[in-house]
Amino acid sequence: MNLIGIVKPEQVQAFKNAYGVHKTVIKFEHIGLRYSVGPEVLSDINFTLEPGSFHFLTGPSGAGKTSLMSLMYLGRRPTRGILTMFGQRTNEMNREQLAAFRQRIGVVFQDFRLLPHLSAFDNVALPLRIIGRPEKEIQNNVSELMEWVGLGEHSRMLPPTMSGGQQQRIAIARAVVAKPKLLLADEPTGNLDDEIGFRLMNLFEQLNSMGTTIVIATHSQKIMDQLEHPRLVLGQGHLRVEEPKGWIRRTIEGVF
Protein backbone atom coordinates (compact mmCIF):
# COMPACT_ATOMS: atom_id res chain seq x y z
CA MET A 1 0.00 0.00 0.00
CA ASN A 2 1.42 3.32 -1.02
CA LEU A 3 1.10 5.77 1.81
CA ILE A 4 2.69 8.67 -0.06
CA GLY A 5 0.11 11.34 -0.38
CA ILE A 6 -2.03 9.81 2.37
CA VAL A 7 0.27 10.33 5.32
CA LYS A 8 1.63 13.84 5.52
CA PRO A 9 5.32 14.41 6.36
CA GLU A 10 4.43 16.28 9.55
CA GLN A 11 2.35 13.28 10.69
CA VAL A 12 5.33 11.00 10.10
CA GLN A 13 7.51 13.40 12.11
CA ALA A 14 4.91 13.53 14.88
CA PHE A 15 4.89 9.70 15.02
CA LYS A 16 8.67 9.62 15.19
CA ASN A 17 8.68 12.26 17.91
CA ALA A 18 6.08 10.36 19.89
CA TYR A 19 7.82 6.99 19.71
CA GLY A 20 11.43 8.19 19.68
CA VAL A 21 12.30 6.31 16.49
CA HIS A 22 16.06 6.41 15.73
CA LYS A 23 16.45 10.01 16.67
CA THR A 24 19.73 11.79 17.14
CA VAL A 25 20.11 12.16 20.87
CA ILE A 26 21.79 15.55 20.81
CA LYS A 27 22.49 17.88 17.95
CA PHE A 28 24.29 21.19 18.53
CA GLU A 29 24.12 23.63 15.62
CA HIS A 30 26.11 26.87 15.94
CA ILE A 31 25.40 26.96 19.63
CA GLY A 32 26.66 29.91 21.65
CA LEU A 33 26.31 30.57 25.35
CA ARG A 34 27.01 33.67 27.37
CA TYR A 35 26.20 34.54 30.96
CA SER A 36 24.39 37.86 31.26
CA VAL A 37 26.26 40.47 29.16
CA GLY A 38 29.68 38.82 29.44
CA PRO A 39 31.65 37.25 26.59
CA GLU A 40 30.55 33.95 25.06
CA VAL A 41 31.82 31.01 27.08
CA LEU A 42 30.84 28.67 24.27
CA SER A 43 31.07 29.75 20.64
CA ASP A 44 29.72 28.13 17.55
CA ILE A 45 29.55 24.60 18.95
CA ASN A 46 28.58 21.93 16.43
CA PHE A 47 28.36 18.22 17.12
CA THR A 48 25.96 15.32 17.06
CA LEU A 49 25.53 12.42 19.47
CA GLU A 50 23.90 9.36 17.95
CA PRO A 51 21.92 6.88 20.06
CA GLY A 52 24.19 4.43 21.86
CA SER A 53 27.34 6.49 21.43
CA PHE A 54 29.96 7.01 24.15
CA HIS A 55 31.98 10.20 24.30
CA PHE A 56 34.44 11.76 26.66
CA LEU A 57 34.26 15.50 27.11
CA THR A 58 37.62 16.93 27.97
CA GLY A 59 39.57 20.13 27.97
CA PRO A 60 41.46 22.39 30.33
CA SER A 61 39.82 23.86 33.43
CA GLY A 62 37.62 26.81 32.56
CA ALA A 63 37.16 25.65 28.97
CA GLY A 64 33.37 25.45 29.45
CA LYS A 65 32.84 21.73 30.09
CA THR A 66 30.32 22.30 32.86
CA SER A 67 28.52 24.95 30.76
CA LEU A 68 28.32 22.54 27.84
CA MET A 69 27.03 19.82 30.16
CA SER A 70 24.38 22.18 31.53
CA LEU A 71 23.14 22.77 27.99
CA MET A 72 23.00 19.02 27.43
CA TYR A 73 21.02 18.31 30.59
CA LEU A 74 18.67 21.20 29.74
CA GLY A 75 19.76 23.15 32.78
CA ARG A 76 20.01 26.28 30.68
CA ARG A 77 19.12 27.38 27.19
CA PRO A 78 21.70 28.48 24.61
CA THR A 79 21.87 32.17 23.78
CA ARG A 80 22.13 31.35 20.10
CA GLY A 81 22.03 28.40 17.74
CA ILE A 82 19.78 25.37 17.56
CA LEU A 83 19.86 22.62 20.17
CA THR A 84 17.96 19.49 19.25
CA MET A 85 17.34 16.75 21.82
CA PHE A 86 15.81 13.41 20.89
CA GLY A 87 14.68 14.89 17.59
CA GLN A 88 13.02 17.97 18.99
CA ARG A 89 14.26 21.53 19.15
CA THR A 90 14.55 22.58 22.75
CA ASN A 91 13.57 26.19 22.10
CA GLU A 92 10.16 24.94 20.99
CA MET A 93 9.59 22.92 24.16
CA ASN A 94 7.22 24.04 26.88
CA ARG A 95 7.80 23.30 30.57
CA GLU A 96 5.93 20.00 30.49
CA GLN A 97 7.96 18.76 27.53
CA LEU A 98 11.20 19.91 29.14
CA ALA A 99 10.34 17.88 32.24
CA ALA A 100 9.55 14.82 30.12
CA PHE A 101 12.84 15.15 28.25
CA ARG A 102 14.81 15.66 31.45
CA GLN A 103 13.41 12.37 32.73
CA ARG A 104 15.32 10.65 29.94
CA ILE A 105 18.60 12.18 31.09
CA GLY A 106 20.71 11.03 34.04
CA VAL A 107 23.26 13.47 35.40
CA VAL A 108 26.20 12.98 37.75
CA PHE A 109 27.14 16.43 38.98
CA GLN A 110 30.69 17.34 39.85
CA ASP A 111 29.56 18.49 43.30
CA PHE A 112 27.12 15.51 43.57
CA ARG A 113 24.16 17.73 44.52
CA LEU A 114 22.61 15.18 46.91
CA LEU A 115 19.72 16.29 49.09
CA PRO A 116 21.26 16.36 52.57
CA HIS A 117 18.09 15.65 54.56
CA LEU A 118 17.23 12.53 52.57
CA SER A 119 18.85 9.17 53.21
CA ALA A 120 21.19 7.66 50.63
CA PHE A 121 18.37 5.31 49.64
CA ASP A 122 15.87 8.12 49.13
CA ASN A 123 18.38 10.16 47.16
CA VAL A 124 18.87 7.27 44.77
CA ALA A 125 15.12 6.59 44.62
CA LEU A 126 14.26 10.19 43.79
CA PRO A 127 14.25 9.92 39.95
CA LEU A 128 12.01 6.84 40.15
CA ARG A 129 9.60 8.59 42.50
CA ILE A 130 9.51 11.62 40.25
CA ILE A 131 8.45 9.51 37.30
CA GLY A 132 5.94 7.70 39.51
CA ARG A 133 7.26 4.14 39.56
CA PRO A 134 5.56 1.70 41.97
CA GLU A 135 7.10 1.61 45.43
CA LYS A 136 7.84 -2.11 45.26
CA GLU A 137 9.83 -1.64 42.08
CA ILE A 138 11.65 1.28 43.67
CA GLN A 139 12.56 -0.77 46.73
CA ASN A 140 13.92 -3.62 44.60
CA ASN A 141 15.81 -1.54 42.05
CA VAL A 142 17.33 0.88 44.50
CA SER A 143 18.37 -1.82 46.95
CA GLU A 144 20.03 -3.75 44.15
CA LEU A 145 21.84 -0.70 42.86
CA MET A 146 22.94 0.32 46.36
CA GLU A 147 24.46 -3.16 46.77
CA TRP A 148 26.12 -2.83 43.42
CA VAL A 149 27.84 0.45 44.26
CA GLY A 150 28.92 -1.09 47.55
CA LEU A 151 26.67 0.96 49.81
CA GLY A 152 23.98 -1.59 50.61
CA GLU A 153 24.61 -1.30 54.32
CA HIS A 154 24.68 2.48 54.25
CA SER A 155 21.32 3.08 52.62
CA ARG A 156 19.85 4.81 55.70
CA MET A 157 22.80 7.15 56.15
CA LEU A 158 22.46 10.83 55.39
CA PRO A 159 24.85 12.25 52.77
CA PRO A 160 26.59 14.72 55.14
CA THR A 161 27.74 11.75 57.24
CA MET A 162 29.27 9.98 54.23
CA SER A 163 32.70 10.32 52.68
CA GLY A 164 33.24 12.09 49.34
CA GLY A 165 33.66 8.77 47.56
CA GLN A 166 30.47 7.36 49.06
CA GLN A 167 28.56 10.48 48.09
CA GLN A 168 29.87 10.21 44.57
CA ARG A 169 28.68 6.63 44.30
CA ILE A 170 25.25 7.69 45.53
CA ALA A 171 25.21 10.44 42.89
CA ILE A 172 26.12 7.91 40.20
CA ALA A 173 23.50 5.43 41.40
CA ARG A 174 20.89 8.21 41.33
CA ALA A 175 21.86 9.12 37.76
CA VAL A 176 21.54 5.58 36.42
CA VAL A 177 18.65 4.19 38.47
CA ALA A 178 15.95 5.24 36.00
CA LYS A 179 17.89 3.75 33.06
CA PRO A 180 18.25 7.05 31.22
CA LYS A 181 18.56 7.35 27.46
CA LEU A 182 21.38 9.84 27.95
CA LEU A 183 23.83 9.80 30.81
CA LEU A 184 25.97 12.85 31.51
CA ALA A 185 28.68 12.59 34.12
CA ASP A 186 30.88 15.45 35.24
CA GLU A 187 34.14 14.04 36.64
CA PRO A 188 32.39 10.93 37.98
CA THR A 189 35.51 9.19 39.20
CA GLY A 190 37.23 12.20 40.71
CA ASN A 191 36.88 11.08 44.33
CA LEU A 192 37.07 7.33 43.82
CA ASP A 193 39.92 4.91 44.09
CA ASP A 194 41.00 3.11 40.95
CA GLU A 195 39.12 -0.11 41.67
CA ILE A 196 35.75 1.56 42.29
CA GLY A 197 36.47 3.98 39.44
CA PHE A 198 36.94 1.19 36.95
CA ARG A 199 33.90 -0.69 38.28
CA LEU A 200 31.84 2.40 37.64
CA MET A 201 33.31 2.85 34.19
CA ASN A 202 32.31 -0.75 33.53
CA LEU A 203 28.79 0.13 34.66
CA PHE A 204 28.78 2.98 32.16
CA GLU A 205 30.00 0.58 29.48
CA GLN A 206 27.20 -1.85 30.34
CA LEU A 207 24.61 0.90 30.19
CA ASN A 208 26.10 1.99 26.87
CA SER A 209 25.88 -1.53 25.50
CA MET A 210 22.15 -1.48 26.40
CA GLY A 211 21.69 1.60 24.27
CA THR A 212 22.29 4.48 26.66
CA THR A 213 24.16 7.40 25.15
CA ILE A 214 26.95 8.47 27.45
CA VAL A 215 29.02 11.61 27.81
CA ILE A 216 31.65 11.73 30.53
CA ALA A 217 33.49 14.92 31.32
CA THR A 218 36.90 14.00 32.67
CA HIS A 219 40.50 15.09 32.97
CA SER A 220 41.70 11.52 33.45
CA GLN A 221 43.93 10.55 30.53
CA LYS A 222 44.16 7.08 32.05
CA ILE A 223 40.45 6.44 31.76
CA MET A 224 40.25 7.95 28.29
CA ASP A 225 43.13 5.79 27.11
CA GLN A 226 41.68 2.66 28.63
CA LEU A 227 38.22 3.09 27.11
CA GLU A 228 38.64 4.00 23.51
CA HIS A 229 35.80 6.33 22.80
CA PRO A 230 35.64 9.57 20.79
CA ARG A 231 36.52 12.74 22.63
CA LEU A 232 34.82 16.09 22.54
CA VAL A 233 37.69 18.46 23.23
CA LEU A 234 36.80 21.93 24.44
CA GLY A 235 39.30 24.75 24.26
CA GLN A 236 38.70 28.48 24.51
CA GLY A 237 34.99 28.04 24.05
CA HIS A 238 35.32 26.00 20.84
CA LEU A 239 34.87 22.26 20.41
CA ARG A 240 36.48 19.66 18.21
CA VAL A 241 35.83 15.94 17.99
CA GLU A 242 38.80 13.56 18.22
CA GLU A 243 38.71 9.85 17.54
CA PRO A 244 40.73 7.70 19.98
CA LYS A 245 44.31 6.81 18.98
CA GLY A 246 43.61 3.11 19.26
CA TRP A 247 40.75 3.49 16.84
CA ILE A 248 43.10 5.06 14.24
CA ARG A 249 45.63 2.26 14.79
CA ARG A 250 42.97 -0.44 14.44
CA THR A 251 41.51 1.23 11.37
CA ILE A 252 44.95 1.37 9.71
CA GLU A 253 45.57 -2.28 10.66
CA GLY A 254 42.21 -3.17 9.21
CA VAL A 255 42.98 -1.44 5.93
CA PHE A 256 46.41 -3.06 5.51
Add this chain to the structure above:
Amino acid sequence: MILKLPVVFKRKERRIGSAQGKRQYDLPLSTDEGTVFLALLIALMTFLAIMAISGSFALKGMTSRWADGLDKQATIEIPAQKADGSFRDDEAITKIQNHIKSALQGMPMIQTITILDEKDIGKMVSPWLGEDFSMDGLPLPGLVSLKLRSATEKDIAKIRETLTAIAPDIHLDTHERWLADLFRLSGALRLAALCITVIIGFTTVTAITGAIRSRMAIYKADIELLHLMGARDYYIMKQFQRHALILAFKGAVIGTSIGLILLLLIGWVAGDTGAVLLENQGLGGQQLLSILCLPFIACAIAALTARHTVLRVLSLMP
Protein backbone atom coordinates in the same frame (compact mmCIF):
# COMPACT_ATOMS: atom_id res chain seq x y z
CA MET B 1 -10.82 -3.12 52.96
CA ILE B 2 -10.38 -1.20 56.21
CA LEU B 3 -7.15 -3.05 56.85
CA LYS B 4 -5.91 -2.06 53.43
CA LEU B 5 -6.59 1.64 53.90
CA PRO B 6 -3.38 2.50 55.79
CA VAL B 7 -1.39 0.76 53.07
CA VAL B 8 -3.16 2.72 50.34
CA PHE B 9 -2.68 5.91 52.31
CA LYS B 10 1.02 5.29 52.78
CA ARG B 11 1.44 4.52 49.12
CA LYS B 12 -0.27 7.76 48.22
CA GLU B 13 1.88 9.58 50.75
CA ARG B 14 5.00 8.28 49.10
CA ARG B 15 3.71 9.28 45.73
CA ILE B 16 3.47 12.86 46.84
CA GLY B 17 6.82 12.60 48.55
CA SER B 18 5.83 12.88 52.15
CA ALA B 19 5.62 9.50 53.83
CA GLN B 20 6.89 10.01 57.33
CA GLY B 21 8.98 7.18 58.65
CA LYS B 22 9.71 5.96 55.16
CA ARG B 23 11.02 9.28 54.02
CA GLN B 24 10.38 12.97 54.30
CA TYR B 25 9.39 15.57 51.73
CA ASP B 26 11.88 15.86 48.88
CA LEU B 27 12.51 19.34 50.25
CA PRO B 28 13.18 19.76 53.99
CA LEU B 29 9.89 21.54 54.61
CA SER B 30 8.78 19.78 57.78
CA THR B 31 12.07 20.45 59.56
CA ASP B 32 12.02 24.13 58.72
CA GLU B 33 12.10 26.53 61.68
CA GLY B 34 9.44 28.76 60.14
CA THR B 35 6.91 25.94 60.34
CA VAL B 36 5.89 26.65 63.94
CA PHE B 37 5.62 30.36 63.25
CA LEU B 38 3.27 29.79 60.32
CA ALA B 39 1.08 27.38 62.30
CA LEU B 40 0.83 29.88 65.17
CA LEU B 41 0.03 32.69 62.79
CA ILE B 42 -2.81 30.69 61.25
CA ALA B 43 -4.03 29.79 64.76
CA LEU B 44 -4.11 33.47 65.67
CA MET B 45 -5.87 34.45 62.46
CA THR B 46 -8.49 31.71 62.90
CA PHE B 47 -9.06 32.80 66.48
CA LEU B 48 -9.55 36.44 65.42
CA ALA B 49 -11.88 35.40 62.61
CA ILE B 50 -13.97 33.37 65.07
CA MET B 51 -14.20 36.33 67.41
CA ALA B 52 -15.24 38.68 64.59
CA ILE B 53 -17.79 36.27 63.14
CA SER B 54 -19.32 35.25 66.45
CA GLY B 55 -19.47 38.94 67.44
CA SER B 56 -21.40 39.58 64.25
CA PHE B 57 -23.74 36.69 64.99
CA ALA B 58 -24.32 37.89 68.55
CA LEU B 59 -25.07 41.40 67.32
CA LYS B 60 -27.52 40.11 64.76
CA GLY B 61 -29.28 37.99 67.38
CA MET B 62 -29.46 40.86 69.84
CA THR B 63 -30.84 43.30 67.26
CA SER B 64 -33.49 40.92 66.03
CA ARG B 65 -34.56 40.11 69.61
CA TRP B 66 -34.92 43.80 70.41
CA ALA B 67 -36.73 44.43 67.15
CA ASP B 68 -39.05 41.49 67.76
CA GLY B 69 -39.93 42.96 71.15
CA LEU B 70 -40.90 46.28 69.66
CA ASP B 71 -42.29 45.18 66.35
CA LYS B 72 -46.08 45.67 65.96
CA GLN B 73 -46.27 47.56 69.19
CA ALA B 74 -47.10 51.20 69.76
CA THR B 75 -47.51 53.48 72.74
CA ILE B 76 -50.01 56.29 73.05
CA GLU B 77 -48.93 59.17 75.26
CA ILE B 78 -51.41 61.64 76.72
CA PRO B 79 -49.22 64.56 77.84
CA ALA B 80 -49.80 65.77 81.40
CA GLN B 81 -49.34 69.35 80.18
CA LYS B 82 -51.65 70.71 77.53
CA ALA B 83 -50.53 72.96 74.65
CA ASP B 84 -51.78 76.03 76.53
CA GLY B 85 -49.53 75.23 79.54
CA SER B 86 -52.25 74.00 81.92
CA PHE B 87 -52.04 70.48 83.44
CA ARG B 88 -54.44 67.60 83.13
CA ASP B 89 -55.39 65.97 86.40
CA ASP B 90 -55.42 62.19 86.88
CA GLU B 91 -59.15 62.03 86.39
CA ALA B 92 -58.98 63.80 83.02
CA ILE B 93 -56.16 61.53 81.87
CA THR B 94 -58.07 58.41 82.94
CA LYS B 95 -61.12 59.68 81.06
CA ILE B 96 -59.09 60.19 77.89
CA GLN B 97 -57.48 56.75 78.30
CA ASN B 98 -60.92 55.11 78.51
CA HIS B 99 -62.12 57.16 75.57
CA ILE B 100 -59.15 55.98 73.49
CA LYS B 101 -59.76 52.38 74.51
CA SER B 102 -63.38 52.47 73.46
CA ALA B 103 -62.56 54.29 70.20
CA LEU B 104 -59.86 51.84 69.15
CA GLN B 105 -61.45 48.67 70.50
CA GLY B 106 -63.31 47.67 67.35
CA MET B 107 -60.56 48.43 64.85
CA PRO B 108 -59.34 45.34 62.92
CA MET B 109 -55.64 46.20 63.23
CA ILE B 110 -55.78 46.34 67.02
CA GLN B 111 -55.03 43.14 68.90
CA THR B 112 -54.91 44.32 72.50
CA ILE B 113 -55.20 47.66 74.31
CA THR B 114 -53.65 48.06 77.75
CA ILE B 115 -54.08 51.15 79.86
CA LEU B 116 -50.96 51.67 81.96
CA ASP B 117 -51.69 52.97 85.43
CA GLU B 118 -49.36 54.83 87.80
CA LYS B 119 -48.02 51.54 89.15
CA ASP B 120 -47.01 50.35 85.67
CA ILE B 121 -45.31 53.67 84.92
CA GLY B 122 -43.51 53.40 88.25
CA LYS B 123 -42.11 50.02 87.21
CA MET B 124 -40.90 51.44 83.91
CA VAL B 125 -38.99 54.30 85.48
CA SER B 126 -37.73 52.37 88.50
CA PRO B 127 -34.35 51.41 86.86
CA TRP B 128 -33.54 55.13 86.68
CA LEU B 129 -35.34 56.57 89.77
CA GLY B 130 -35.30 53.58 92.13
CA GLU B 131 -38.02 51.37 93.62
CA ASP B 132 -38.83 53.61 96.58
CA PHE B 133 -39.18 56.83 94.63
CA SER B 134 -42.52 58.51 95.28
CA MET B 135 -44.29 59.92 92.23
CA ASP B 136 -46.99 61.67 94.18
CA GLY B 137 -47.55 65.18 92.83
CA LEU B 138 -45.53 64.54 89.69
CA PRO B 139 -47.34 65.40 86.45
CA LEU B 140 -47.15 61.97 84.83
CA PRO B 141 -48.41 61.44 81.29
CA GLY B 142 -51.10 58.90 80.59
CA LEU B 143 -49.92 55.85 78.63
CA VAL B 144 -51.83 53.31 76.57
CA SER B 145 -49.98 50.33 75.11
CA LEU B 146 -51.18 48.88 71.84
CA LYS B 147 -50.41 45.48 70.34
CA LEU B 148 -51.21 45.49 66.64
CA ARG B 149 -52.24 42.75 64.26
CA SER B 150 -50.84 44.72 61.36
CA ALA B 151 -48.84 47.92 61.31
CA THR B 152 -48.97 49.24 57.78
CA GLU B 153 -48.74 52.98 57.15
CA LYS B 154 -52.46 53.01 56.47
CA ASP B 155 -53.22 51.35 59.82
CA ILE B 156 -51.01 53.80 61.72
CA ALA B 157 -52.57 56.77 59.89
CA LYS B 158 -56.06 55.53 60.82
CA ILE B 159 -55.10 55.25 64.51
CA ARG B 160 -53.52 58.74 64.45
CA GLU B 161 -56.67 60.16 62.89
CA THR B 162 -58.82 58.63 65.64
CA LEU B 163 -56.49 59.93 68.37
CA THR B 164 -56.39 63.47 66.93
CA ALA B 165 -60.18 63.51 66.97
CA ILE B 166 -60.09 62.74 70.71
CA ALA B 167 -57.36 65.29 71.56
CA PRO B 168 -54.95 66.90 69.08
CA ASP B 169 -51.91 66.73 71.42
CA ILE B 170 -52.05 62.95 71.89
CA HIS B 171 -48.83 61.40 70.66
CA LEU B 172 -48.51 57.96 69.00
CA ASP B 173 -45.04 56.38 69.23
CA THR B 174 -44.45 53.39 66.92
CA HIS B 175 -40.71 53.08 67.90
CA GLU B 176 -39.78 53.28 64.18
CA ARG B 177 -37.05 55.86 64.62
CA TRP B 178 -35.45 54.04 67.48
CA LEU B 179 -35.55 50.76 65.58
CA ALA B 180 -34.11 52.40 62.46
CA ASP B 181 -31.20 53.76 64.52
CA LEU B 182 -30.69 50.34 66.09
CA PHE B 183 -30.61 48.63 62.71
CA ARG B 184 -28.21 51.25 61.34
CA LEU B 185 -25.81 50.83 64.24
CA SER B 186 -26.04 47.06 64.12
CA GLY B 187 -25.49 47.07 60.35
CA ALA B 188 -22.41 49.28 60.69
CA LEU B 189 -20.93 47.04 63.39
CA ARG B 190 -21.60 43.90 61.39
CA LEU B 191 -20.01 45.47 58.32
CA ALA B 192 -16.97 46.28 60.46
CA ALA B 193 -16.86 42.62 61.59
CA LEU B 194 -17.06 41.49 57.97
CA CYS B 195 -14.24 43.89 57.00
CA ILE B 196 -12.11 42.55 59.86
CA THR B 197 -12.74 38.97 58.69
CA VAL B 198 -11.77 39.89 55.12
CA ILE B 199 -8.62 41.64 56.37
CA ILE B 200 -7.77 38.54 58.43
CA GLY B 201 -8.19 36.46 55.26
CA PHE B 202 -5.92 38.76 53.26
CA THR B 203 -3.33 38.81 56.04
CA THR B 204 -3.35 35.01 56.12
CA VAL B 205 -2.91 34.83 52.35
CA THR B 206 -0.07 37.37 52.47
CA ALA B 207 1.68 35.56 55.32
CA ILE B 208 1.43 32.18 53.60
CA THR B 209 2.60 33.66 50.30
CA GLY B 210 5.60 35.24 52.03
CA ALA B 211 6.45 32.04 53.89
CA ILE B 212 6.22 29.92 50.75
CA ARG B 213 8.28 32.38 48.72
CA SER B 214 11.00 32.52 51.35
CA ARG B 215 11.16 28.73 51.54
CA MET B 216 11.38 28.52 47.78
CA ALA B 217 14.22 31.02 47.83
CA ILE B 218 16.02 29.03 50.54
CA TYR B 219 15.63 25.73 48.69
CA LYS B 220 16.07 27.13 45.19
CA ALA B 221 19.04 24.89 44.43
CA ASP B 222 17.14 21.80 45.56
CA ILE B 223 14.10 22.78 43.50
CA GLU B 224 16.34 23.27 40.46
CA LEU B 225 17.77 19.82 41.08
CA LEU B 226 14.29 18.28 41.16
CA HIS B 227 13.53 20.07 37.90
CA LEU B 228 16.72 18.72 36.36
CA MET B 229 15.67 15.21 37.32
CA GLY B 230 12.45 15.73 35.42
CA ALA B 231 10.11 16.79 38.23
CA ARG B 232 7.13 18.67 36.90
CA ASP B 233 5.98 21.87 38.55
CA TYR B 234 2.90 20.00 39.76
CA TYR B 235 5.06 17.43 41.59
CA ILE B 236 6.94 20.16 43.48
CA MET B 237 3.79 22.19 44.07
CA LYS B 238 2.01 19.21 45.68
CA GLN B 239 4.66 19.00 48.37
CA PHE B 240 4.35 22.68 49.28
CA GLN B 241 0.56 22.51 49.08
CA ARG B 242 0.37 19.52 51.37
CA HIS B 243 2.82 21.11 53.80
CA ALA B 244 0.73 24.31 53.91
CA LEU B 245 -2.48 22.30 54.27
CA ILE B 246 -1.18 20.34 57.27
CA LEU B 247 0.19 23.45 58.94
CA ALA B 248 -3.05 25.34 58.34
CA PHE B 249 -5.08 22.48 59.75
CA LYS B 250 -2.96 22.31 62.89
CA GLY B 251 -3.10 26.09 63.34
CA ALA B 252 -6.80 26.33 62.56
CA VAL B 253 -7.73 23.57 65.00
CA ILE B 254 -5.75 25.30 67.75
CA GLY B 255 -7.28 28.70 66.90
CA THR B 256 -10.81 27.32 66.70
CA SER B 257 -10.46 25.42 69.98
CA ILE B 258 -9.23 28.50 71.83
CA GLY B 259 -11.94 30.62 70.19
CA LEU B 260 -14.72 28.22 71.18
CA ILE B 261 -13.43 27.97 74.73
CA LEU B 262 -13.40 31.76 74.98
CA LEU B 263 -16.94 31.98 73.59
CA LEU B 264 -18.11 29.46 76.18
CA LEU B 265 -16.42 31.53 78.89
CA ILE B 266 -18.05 34.73 77.64
CA GLY B 267 -21.45 33.00 77.58
CA TRP B 268 -20.88 31.67 81.07
CA VAL B 269 -19.74 35.05 82.46
CA ALA B 270 -22.66 36.86 80.77
CA GLY B 271 -25.14 34.29 82.10
CA ASP B 272 -23.63 34.29 85.58
CA THR B 273 -23.75 38.07 85.93
CA GLY B 274 -27.30 38.15 84.59
CA ALA B 275 -26.43 40.79 82.02
CA VAL B 276 -29.74 41.78 80.47
CA LEU B 277 -28.28 42.91 77.14
CA LEU B 278 -26.36 39.63 76.70
CA GLU B 279 -29.27 37.45 77.66
CA ASN B 280 -29.61 34.25 75.58
CA GLN B 281 -26.42 34.87 73.63
CA GLY B 282 -25.79 31.19 72.85
CA LEU B 283 -24.92 30.45 69.22
CA GLY B 284 -27.50 28.70 67.11
CA GLY B 285 -26.78 25.40 65.40
CA GLN B 286 -26.28 27.02 62.02
CA GLN B 287 -23.97 29.66 63.49
CA LEU B 288 -21.95 27.06 65.34
CA LEU B 289 -21.66 25.08 62.13
CA SER B 290 -20.40 28.21 60.34
CA ILE B 291 -17.71 28.63 62.99
CA LEU B 292 -16.74 24.98 62.77
CA CYS B 293 -16.32 25.44 59.01
CA LEU B 294 -13.60 28.02 59.64
CA PRO B 295 -10.70 25.51 60.04
CA PHE B 296 -11.63 23.99 56.71
CA ILE B 297 -11.86 27.40 55.08
CA ALA B 298 -8.43 28.24 56.54
CA CYS B 299 -7.06 24.98 55.12
CA ALA B 300 -8.55 25.71 51.71
CA ILE B 301 -7.12 29.23 51.72
CA ALA B 302 -3.68 27.93 52.75
CA ALA B 303 -3.65 25.14 50.17
CA LEU B 304 -4.86 27.33 47.32
CA THR B 305 -2.44 30.12 48.25
CA ALA B 306 0.47 27.68 48.38
CA ARG B 307 -0.57 26.13 45.09
CA HIS B 308 -0.87 29.47 43.31
CA THR B 309 2.36 30.87 44.79
CA VAL B 310 4.47 27.81 44.03
CA LEU B 311 3.23 27.45 40.46
CA ARG B 312 3.80 31.14 39.86
CA VAL B 313 7.34 31.12 41.25
CA LEU B 314 8.19 27.88 39.43
CA SER B 315 6.99 29.31 36.13
CA LEU B 316 9.70 31.96 36.45
CA MET B 317 12.41 29.35 36.96
CA PRO B 318 14.29 27.83 34.00
